[in-house]
Amino acid sequence: MAWDEGLDKDGVAYKIAATEADRVRVIAGPGTGKSYAMKRRVARLLEEQVEPENVLAVTFTRVAAEDLHRELQKLEVPGCEKLEGQTLHGLAMRILAREHVLNSLGRTPRPLNNFEQKAMYCDIAPVTGGKKECKALVEAYEAAWARSQGDEPGFPATNKEKAFQKILLDWHIFHKSMLIGEVIPYLVRYLKDNPAADEHTEFDHVLADEYQDLNKAEQTAIAYLAENAHICIVGDDDQSIYSFKSAHPDGIREWKDVHAECADFEMADCQRCPTTVVAMANSLISHNKNRDPRELKPIEAKGEGEVQIVQLTNPAIEAKWIGKKVKELLDAGVQPSEIIVLVQRKRAARVILKALKAVEVPAKSYYEESQLETDEAQKRFAMFKLLLDKEDRVALRYLLGIDSNDFRAPAYARVREHCENSGDTPFQAMEKLAAGTLELPHVKSLIEQFNAIGQALTDLDLLTDDMGQLIDMLFPADVESITELRELALSAASEVTDAHDLFSAMMKEITQPDIPPEVKEVRVMSLHKSKGLSSPFVFIAQCVQGVLPQISEKGTPKVIADAALEEARRLFFVGVTRVKAGNCHPGSLYITYPKEMLAGMAKQLGIPFTKSNYGQAQLSPSIFLQELGPSAPKPVAGKV
DNA sequence: GGGAGAGACGTTTTT
DNA sequence: CGTCTCTCCC
Numbered sequence: 001m002a003w004d005e006g007l008d009k010d011g012v013a014y015k016i017a018a019t020e021a022d023r024v025r026v027i028a029g030p031g032t033g034k035s036y037a038m039k040r041r042v043a044r045l046l047e048e049q050v051e052p053e054n055v056l057a058v059t060f061t062r063v064a065a066e067d068l069h070r071e072l073q074k075l076e077v078p079g080c081e082k083l084e085g086q087t088l089h090g091l092a093m094r095i096l097a098r099e100h101v102l103n104s105l106g107r108t109p110r111p112l113n114n115f116e117q118k119a120m121y122c123d124i125a126p127v128t129g130g131k132k133e134c135k136a137l138v139e140a141y142e143a144a145w146a147r148s149q150g151d152e153p154g155f156p157a158t159n160k161e162k163a164f165q166k167i168l169l170d171w172h173i174f175h176k177s178m179l180i181g182e183v184i185p186y187l188v189r190y191l192k193d194n195p196a197a198d199e200h201t202e203f204d205h206v207l208a209d210e211y212q213d214l215n216k217a218e219q220t221a222i223a224y225l226a227e228n229a230h231i232c233i234v235g236d237d238d239q240s241i242y243s244f245k246s247a248h249p250d251g252i253r254e255w256k257d258v259h260a261e262c263a264d265f266e267m268a269d270c271q272r273c274p275t276t277v278v279a280m281a282n283s284l285i286s287h288n289k290n291r292d293p294r295e296l297k298p299i300e301a302k303g304e305g306e307v308q309i310v311q312l313t314n315p316a317i318e319a320k321w322i323g324k325k326v327k328e329l330l331d332a333g334v335q336p337s338e339i340i341v342l343v344q345r346k347r348a349a350r351v352i353l354k355a356l357k358a359v360e361v362p363a364k365s366y367y368e369e370s371q372l373e374t375d376e377a378q379k380r381f382a383m384f385k386l387l388l389d390k391e392d393r394v395a396l397r398y399l400l401g402i403d404s405n406d407f408r409a410p411a412y413a414r415v416r417e418h419c420e421n422s423g424d425t426p427f428q429a430m431e432k433l434a435a436g437t438l439e440l441p442h443v444k445s446l447i448e449q450f451n452a453i454g455q456a457l458t459d460l461d462l463l464t465d466d467m468g469q470l471i472d473m474l475f476p477a478d479v480e481s482i483t484e485l486r487e488l489a490l491s492a493a494s495e496v497t498d499a500h501d502l503f504s505a506m507m508k509e510i511t512q513p514d515i516p517p518e519v520k521e522v523r524v525m526s527l528h529k530s531k532g533l534s535s536p537f538v539f540i541a542q543c544v545q546g547v548l549p550q551i552s553e554k555g556t557p558k559v560i561a562d563a564a565l566e567e568a569r570r571l572f573f574v575g576v577t578r579v580k581a582g583n584c585h586p587g588s589l590y591i592t593y594p595k596e597m598l599a600g601m602a603k604q605l606g607i608p609f610t611k612s613n614y615g616q617a618q619l620s621p622s623i624f625l626q627e628l629g630p631s632a633p634k635p636v637a638g639k640v
Numbered sequence: 641g642g643g644a645g646a647g648a649c650g651t652t653t654t655t
Numbered sequence: 656c657g658t659c660t661c662t663c664c665c
Contacts, residue, residue: 061653089654111655131661180654213653245653344651347657404641405661445641507655528652550651571652600656604650 001076003043012265013037016232017044021263024232025255029296030281030577031272031534034234035071038207041232043077045205052082054204056225060213060242062087064532068209088218089180092187095199101190108176111183115378116398122407123397123416124171128164137164142181146215146246149188174416175393185217191224203229211235211255215246238285238294241528241571243563253292268297270577272534274305274587276631277579283629285573288566296577305579305587309625310638314616315348315542315594319355321638322539322592326522327359329537336362337519338585341539342527342575345605348542349524356522366525375402377485380474381506386453387460388503390427397426399453400446411446430454464499471502527575536585538578543593543622546607548572572624592638593621 007014013033016026017040028034038057045055057072059065069085095101096109112120125134140161172178178186191199206226208214212235214222222231233255240249256264270278278298286293312318326339341356343349349367356363372381379402385395401407418440419429430450432438463470471493475486492505527540527548545551549568552561581587595618602609602617609617625635 062655087654093655109655113655178655183655218654242653244651347650405643406641408641526652547651598656604656606650 001043003040003047003077007040012267013040016265016267017041019263019265021261022230023259023262024230024265025252025259025262026232026234026265026267027236027252027294028234028267029236029270029294030239030574031270031580032267032296033269033271034209034267035068037267038068038209038232038234039071039075041207042072042083043075043080046075046077046079046083050204052079054202055083055207056091056203056205056229057083057085057207057209058088058091058222059085059209060087060218061210061532063529064210065090067532088214088221089183092183092221095187096183096190100197101199104194105186105190107173107178107182107186109183109186110177110392110394111180112177112394113378114373115375115382116177116394119394119398119401119407120171120175122401122409123412124167126409127167134164137161138168138179141165141168142179143246145181145185146217147248148185148217149220174420175397176391177394184215184221188217188221188224191221200224201228205229206231208233209235210239211252212237212240212249213242213247214251216248216251219248219251237291238288238570239531239574241531241567241574243567266294268295269299270296270302271299272302272580273298273577274302274579274581275300276304276307277576277587277589279631280307280628281573281576283631284569284576284624284627287627288569290563290566302581303586305581305589307589307591307633309591309628309633309635310593311621311635312592312594312638312640313596315351315597316355317638317640318541318592318594319348319352320640322352322541322590323355323359323361324640325539325590326356326361330361334537334585336522338535339522339537339539340530340533340535340578341522341524341541342530342578343524343541344527344548344571345542347605348547349526352541353524356524362521364519364521364523366523366529372485372488374482376479377482380482380485383453383456383460384474384503384506387457387464388500390457391425393426396430396453400430400449403449404445408446408449411443414440414443415446467493467497467499467502470499527571530578531574534578534580536580536582537588537590538575539590539592540572540575541592543572543591543625544607545620545622546602546605548622548624551606551608569624569627572622576628591625593625594619 003017004014013036016037026034042055046052057068059068065085065087072080072083072085093109096105121131121134125131128134128137191197203225206222206229208222211233233252235252237249237252240247256262275298278296282295310321312321322341329339330336341352343352346367349365353363353365382395382398385392386399400412415426415429418424419426429438433440433443433447434450434454460470460473463473471489475482475489477486488506492502496502496505542548549565552564576589579587579589596616597619599612599615599617607619609619611618
């Protein structure tokens with residue numbers, strides 16, 4: 001198929017795909033067809049004989065990357081199968097792992113997962129004064145990097161921070177590891193310090209999606225990678241919802257000033273939502289002050305859709321109402337996968353999930369922890385890592401500490417000290433301790449733990465050639481808590497022949513889980529997760545003051561409180577614009593909110609209320625509801 | 641090192 | 656209220 005087949009030559013999608021400008025900015029509102037335009041652009045590049053490996057298409061989340069990748073595969077253009085859709089982190093990890101980069105870096109791009117990070121906290125907290133403090137400092141360190149442009153993190157500021165940074169870095173250098181928040185900044189630093197490096201010219205074309213969600217460091221990384229390439233950034237500052245991870249939405253606004261010659265496009269025709277929803281979304285977002293005024297344009301042919309705003313007595317009845325409504329829809333022939341329920345609170349998600357199950361609706365909550373994230377699964381997986389690489393210091397550190405409150409930090413500190421003085425690796429030191437050729441005080445429990453690990457490793461080592469047995473041993477069928485991991489291993493094993501490949505296949509599955517192409521359940525998820533999705537039936541629950549928006553603590557500076565309110569408004573804007581008008585369904589949006597809830601619960605959730613009747617706090621509807629404007633239907637009382 | 645009891649928290653993400 | 660985390664003490 002030719003890249004411009006069926007494209008209106010006066011349309012903005014055509015222009016975006018066709019432009020030869022080397023700096024392109026696209027501001028694309030929700031549902032305006034930016035992926036479509038991007039796809040056509042890539043198709044054009046391939047048809048013009050640009051090598052697929054010289055095209056970089058990056059996004060922020062894995063889901064979006066996977067999506068992009070799948071879309072690109074569908075292009076019927078030679079070479080498209082070689083196109084990657086990737087996250088910036090994934091790309092950064094791959095670049096940092098290159099031999100020459102590693103050498104110049106002085107750090108190892110081996111990021112810590114949550115669990116491994118716990119071990120790290122236990123090791124460094126005693127030196128820095130408490131775990132809480134330590135976590136806060138790590139967060140500050142990562143945030144400083146996120147806001148940096150790759151020189152130095154702008155941290156430490158105080159002596160205390162200085163001392164802390166040294167301890168933190170020493171830990172990571174010793175363990176040959178990295179914080180996730182360091183991955184991009186180190187890439188930036190590498191690119192900056194090595195202007196002659198090949199990485200600067202690796203790509204001829206760079207497409208960066210969801211640009212408003214990237215932080216300063218990430219935006220800087222992209223700027224370096226695209227310095228000698230054509231670049232097209234795409235985003236929408238009205239959908240910026242990641243300020244908590246230091247996203248820098250000003251970046252997309254300022255981009256045009258920085259690149260004065262850039263080709264600038266705006267996609268405003270909403271190809272997704274019914275007209276009522278578009279009008280409501282426009283009205284809502286116009287209340288934000290910190291934005292360039294723009295309007296999403298409705299397409300009459302989409303129809304008006306159906307919008308209901310429903311107040312229920314309390315959260316339980318709200319959940320019940322949603323359950324009933326969903327059930328009705330399913331009975332009328334709607335597929336469960338066509339329904340999404342958006343809630344901002346885990347607790348509410350649980351209540352709604354229960355209510356859905358109660359009426360036998362197949363449902364899945366995206367809040368629930370995957371089995372792969374449990375202690376037990378992590379332990380097995382760490383064992384696997386260590387089996388393949390005895391010098392994976394983080395895995396060993398983690399395993400030596402598990403089943404102990406403090407991760408056996410005091411004992412481990414002695415071993416580490418020995419290693420630093422002698423040059424032994426931790427594994428070597430532990431072997432010597434176990435053999436009795438090295439003696440250290442107060443490390444008995446550590447040795448016992450190591451012996452257990454060592455025994456398991458020896459047993460496993462004999463099996464690395466026999467996948468079936470290896471899996472049986474690592475992920476036994478009779479341990480219920482790891483069935484998911486076992487299944488993963490079994491399915492991965494069918495495609496590989498040795499343990500290393502099995503590990504990488506599993507790792508990939510775990511870190512980049514295949515998004516199942518067909519969903520079979522009603523999905524209950526956060527507004528954040530819903531970004532990138534669209535659905536003919538969208539429920540947004542718990543729209544009360546205190547939840548959406550969250551109310552800032554007393555004493556929060558006004559600037560910060562205002563910014564938080566605007567971000568919450570964008571979040572709601574994202575939620576509302578998930579609704580898709582289609583051929584079979586007009587596109588339905590159900591916004592619900594409880595009238596009251598137990599005062600105790602409201603207090604816990606930080607929901608403000610002025611009076612309480614018989615212990616029931618009387619709640620205020622979200623201010624966003626009135627901001628939806630005159631096109632929004634009048635709220636009604638729901639019946640169950 | 642482990643258990644009891646106090647205390648905090650209750651959102652959102654990247655390998 | 657329920658869960659997880661931290662601290663203290665033996």
